Amino acid sequence: MSTISSVNSISLFDSKTSVAATGCILLVSKGSEKLGKSSICASVLPLTAADITSNIDSLMPHIQAYLKTERIKLMRAIYDSGKAEIREEQVGIAAIIEALEASSRLTQDQIKSYLANEEERETLKACFAEKLGYSGTLTSDQETKLTKLAAGLAEKLAELASGKIVWSAKEQEKALEYIGMLPESGMQSRLVARIEAMNRKVEKADDIMEALGF
Numbered sequence: 092m093s094t095i096s097s098v099n100s101i102s103l104f105d106s107k108t109s110v111a112a113t114g115c116i117l118l119v120s121k122g123s124e125k126l127g128k129s130s131i132c133a134s135v136l137p138l139t140a141a142d143i144t145s146n147i148d149s150l151m152p153h154i155q156a157y158l159k160t161e162r163i164k165l166m167r168a169i170y171d172s173g174k175a176e177i178r179e180e181q182v183g184i185a186a187i188i189e190a191l192e193a194s195s196r197l198t199q200d201q202i203k204s205y206l207a208n209e210e211e212r213e214t215l216k217a218c219f220a221e222k223l224g225y226s227g228t229l230t231s232d233q234e235t236k237l238t239k240l241a242a243g244l245a246e247k248l249a250e251l252a253s254g255k256i257v258w259s260a261k262e263q264e265k266a267l268e269y270i271g272m273l274p275e276s277g278m279q280s281r282l283v284a285r286i287e288a289m290n291r292k293v294e295k296a297d298d299i300m301e302a303l304g305f
Contacts, residue, residue: 104130
């Protein structure tokens, strides 16, 4: 198991063996055979919400510039679809978030790999152990059951890689409960964002059905 350090090695990336150290995220830069550049990676500490909010004044101009660029993309998409008018909500913050979620490439392998990291896996097993009332030294059967439950949850959360998946309100609530217990990281935030985006789609569909009298 790797340890956290203020100085981290940059190494060649291997999709099968490269993993983040406990409490870290894996930065990956894809290479190019044509340019003779290899894929590389490094295990680093994630930026926390506190890192961002404590520097929000300095970040704000860059955030606003980035959001303006995303609004321009939305405007272009609307125009290219044959429309010459735009509503404010079509380029509002909710529309930007939805577009970012749709374009953010998240694979099942990424989610499963993240949940297979030792800290995340052990956190989930501890959650299940508490729910099942396990305490003290675990038996072999208990350990096997916890491992299977953690693996089953990983399979369920991997469904979030699909932007088309729709869960019930109860499924969303339980998933958010487990995700919320995981160490804070970029992947954790992405999973939460996927569920929130799913919920917005469900609410929008419900509003349409209500307006139609169903």
